[in-house]
Structure formats: C-alpha cells, structure tokens
Amino acid sequence: MFSLYQKLNDDVEISGIKYPLNASFDVILKLIDLLKEKRLSDINKLRISIKLVFGRDTELSELSLETQAEAIRQVFDKYLKDSKADKPVKRDLQGNIMPELEEDEKEILYSINFDAEYIFASFMQAYGIDLIEQQGQLHWFKFKALLAGLPEGTKFQQVMSIRSWEKPSKSKDAHETQMKKLQRIYALPEEESEVI
DSSP, X not given: OOOSSSOOOOEEEETTEEEEOOOBHHHHHHHHHHHHOSSSOHHHHHHHHHHHHHOTTOGGGGSOXXXXXXXXXXXXXXXXXXXXXXXXXXXXXXXOEEOOOOOXXXXXXXXXXXXXXXXXXXXXXXXXXXXXXXXXXXXXHHHXXXXXXXXXTSHHHHHHHHHHOOOXXXXXXXXXXXXXXXXXXXXXXXXXXXXX
C-alpha cells in the first residue's frame, strides 16, 4: 500500500528471514502478465515468478514449493491484491495457494499493455518521465499514483474519456456520432481485460 509517511519496505519475511525483492513497475507488470499466462503450468509460473521478483540468485528458489508459494502470495497481497474483495482462494496441484488477479466489477477502460504508447506519452507530457529509462527504478506504487493522477490534457486521459463517454440524452446529433466513432477507434480488444 502506498504511504506518504512510511518507508517502502520491499521485502517479504519467511520463517524470520527477510528476502529483498524488486518492486519496480516493470517487474510488477511482468508478474501480472506471467500470472495470466495460460501456456505455463502453475509450478513453472511459481518458479519464474520467484526469479523475476527476487532475482535469479535468490535462496528462495532452493526452498520448498510451499515456501516459494508463500513468498509470491505475500508479494501479491502487498502489491496487487485489492483489499476490497475477498475471493475464493485457488490452489495448485500440490494444494499451494496461487495468486490471482482480482477483477473490478466496473467496466475496464484501459489496458497497461494495449495502451502502453498512450501511457508512455502521457508520462512524458505530464511529468517529463521516460518510463523506458525508469525501468528497474520507478517503484510500482509511485507508478500507480502517477498513472491515476494524469491530467485531462494527456492522450491517455483523452482516450479513457472517449471510452467512458455515454450519450447524455436520446437525441442523436453530430457529437454522438463522432463519439461513437472515436469509441470504436480506441476500443480495447476483447482479450485485454487486466485490472491494476
């Protein structure tokens, strides 16, 4: 959780040992994509997740699958889990808890992957931040806060405004026709359904 008065502690504690992790925005985005990957088994997802988040040389990769699953669950709870929803827990073949991305019930207006160019351009426009140069540096919580605070004049906010536009009345006019055309142009593909 993002806090203005607490230092960001990017580690998890397993059996009294703290394991440092990389919580930069690009690593967390890769983790999200990995968790949604359908071609990998749960065990392979777990092993790749450990190396992605904790580094290739982490001692966690030598511990039991249950311990590794607990470490990833802590990462998921700390960085990705929406505290508002309590969904049933999914388990892998060995009974280990597997993290799962929670979906918001409201309409999804953006996709980090599909809208990457708009997000990149908007960060440059609004903050002068080059997200490519910030890979491995910009913390996930900071990224989320900056994304949520993008001003209306940015391309990302314009596209979100178009996607969320609804006809104000039953009258059909040129504005409605134009907005519906823009909604089709900027619509997300069906397979994009991530929530952050």
